[in-house]
Amino acid sequence: MHLKASLFSIAVSAVAAAWNVPPEYGLMPSSDGRFLRDINGQPFFWQADTAWLLFHRLNYTEAETYLSDRASKGFNMVLAVGFTQIGITSPNRNGDLPFVGKDVQQPNEPYWAYIDSIIELAWNKGIRICMVPAWGQYVHDSANNPSVLTTSTAPTFGHFIGQRYPYLPKTLVADTNPWWENKTAVKADYAAGGVPPTYEVVDWSPVYDALAMAIVAGEQDAIGSGTAWSPLLTIHPTNQWFNGGPLAFASAFLGDRSWLTLDSCQSGHTDFPPNPPIPWWNARRGWESIEQMYAAGAQQGARARPVLDNEAHYENRYDNGNSVNPWWNASDVRTGSWQAVFSGAAGLTYGADAVMQFVIPGLYAPDGSGPGDDWLADLVLPGSGQMQWVGKAIMDREDATYFRRVPAQDIITGDAGADDKRVTAMRDSAGSWIMVYTPTGKPFTIDTATLVSCNGTQANWFNPLDGTYRTFDFVCAGSNSVIMFTPPVEDGHIDWTLVLEVKS
CATH class of the missing domain: 2.60.40 (Immunoglobulin-like)
Known part of the structure; x- marks a missing residue:
């Protein structure tokens, strides 16, 4: 079986290497910076699905099933991770590891060639991939310890991503913030009571900058120096921040960076504060962070960027990811999406709990954050079919009014x-x-x-x-x-x- 998988990977590599991401793939902010448009200036309403482990856990046939379903429901964007959260030593479905010798500066060709094939497959179905090059834990962990992506290693990895995948929208890292304390200690000290100590704050933005600037340079190398192009680039913050620090959205941390062309947040999955004294967004008020990002872009001297809630509550996920609580249903995710878009978002991002992790019975167990135990069952949850009507209501108006x-x-x-x-x-x-x-x-x-x-x-x-x-x-x-x-x-x-x- 492993031999067959390896042969399949080699075959895919040979095919995928012939496909270059076309310029038509690219998206950019509108002239006022508020919304998104394609290379021809036409409106683009971001209707994304969350499929973090798409490249890692699905084989090609399963990926085609997934993408066909999402295309039939109007999704035009899928969030997926290259270097995934399940580890540097975890092989993909074909048995391939992401790197040679666990070195992030040495990508393993068969692993990334398979990703190429899925990106092309999605494009042929009218879906773009918003790539997360690496999960945030590879910059630092919850306890604020450094990991494999550093100011020394990020430039090589980032250039590889930019050169291989020009024009793809990208979120540098996912589910963490560049301004960080020892969250593990903060929670433990609070639970123990007494006067909390002063925690060291580490600003990890130099790693983010190194990764971002290398991606920009890699894309420019891929498309040629004579073409003016700025990637659609952001970060995917976690929904939490630390007292005294920036609020958890991309522009609050990195708003002065020229490479930050898209603002985003994560309103998350929780409607109560379970981890004081760490504040976070309330999932029933997803419009709140959108309003604040939108308002920040309107301030004098500020740069207006398209804004997105890139992780609102997933359908069929427990409140706070805890089975003692009810799970979010179609009505919840539908309401949150309408409210966010009407508050100024350039689109919406949906997620179904068992789909975002691609639970496969007998192969990949669920993480316990929701009642779903099979991605195929969660694939057809009703909310996934209802997301398209938000964009329809807007796109049914004249194109000129889209940007107004x-x-x-x-x-x-x-x-x-x-x-x-x-x-x-x-x-x-x-x-x-x-x-x-x-x-x-x-x-x-x-x-x-x-x-x-x-x-x-x-x-x-x-x-x-x-x-x-x-x-x-x-x-x-x-x-x-x-x-x-x-x-x-x-x-x-x-x-x-x-x-x-x-x-x-």
């Missing part, structure tokens, strides 16, 4: 609600439409004065479960632009999106 959409929480009058019960609004800055998402089905009141016209405005309720519109009569109220709207009553859900669009 702005958060519009100020048009909601009265109590908008809190946490994941909050009514959230977005509008076209030129006044051609307003959209309002309600997760509760209760009446809400908005000020429609930003519309360029009341007459000729078409009103619809958009169904977040199936992407259909329900037109209703919209009567202008004279000089009074403040109007109450009552969502329809329908079995199966209570959330709706109001769409008011000027048609004449």
Whole structure:
């Protein structure tokens, strides 16, 4: 079996080496820095799925099954890790290790050739890969100890990634932050009580910089010095930060870096603080970190970047990853995605718990963070099919308005609600439409004065479960632009999106 796997890897290597990532793969910020566009300037709505261990745990046939499903549901981006979190000595499904002799400066060709083949397969199905070159633990661990990626080794590895995979969006490392204390000690000392000691803070950003700049240089070497190109590049923070340190989003740590072209956060999977005194984002308020990143980009002298919540609560994952708690369902992940996008995000990132880790019965056991025990079962969870309707609601408007959409929480009058019960609004800055998402089905009141016209405005309720519109009569109220709207009553859900669009 191992011999067959090795022969397969060699065959894939020979095929994959002939495929070069095309320039059309590239994505870049819009002219105002807020959203994403392709090489032709067309809008790109980031609809990503989380598949951290795609390259490591699935064989080619399984990868095709996975990617075909996600393509059928409108996903156009998949997050996957090159040097994965399960270790430098852990072989992939074909029996290949990521490096020769555990040296991150010596990539093992068959391992990366197989990754090439999956990237090409995804592209042929209309899906881009957002690559995580290495999990964050390879810079430092929870206790703040250094690992194999250092300022000495990161340049070689980063150049390899950039040169081999130009145009792919990339998140440098995942699930950690460059400003770090000994988290293990912080938690233990807090549990023990008493006066906590002063913890050493280590700024690991020199390693991040070394990796990032090498990726940029590698991409430039791959595409040629005569082509102007800046990679879509960010980090994938953990949802936690330390008191006195930057908030956990990319720009808070590295906002002055020219290589940071995308801002991101992780609102995470928990709606309570289980590890004081370490603060973290509340999973029921995923819009909160989006609002703060968006606002930071609007400050005088700041650089506006597209913003994303790159890890919101996974469907079928326990709250806090603990089996004593209920798991997040389709309604939870659906609501969080609508609220984040309407708060200014350039798209959304979905995850299903058994899929992101690719649980395979008898081969790869689940990590216990959710009830799912087979990735194929979690592949068809209902939330995965509902994510596409967020993008549809936006893309159904004219292309020109795509780059004019702005958060519009100020048009909601009265109590908008809190946490994941909050009514959230977005509008076209030129006044051609307003959209309002309600997760509760209760009446809400908005000020429609930003519309360029009341007459000729078409009103619809958009169904977040199936992407259909329900037109209703919209009567202008004279000089009074403040109007109450009552969502329809329908079995199966209570959330709706109001769409008011000027048609004449």
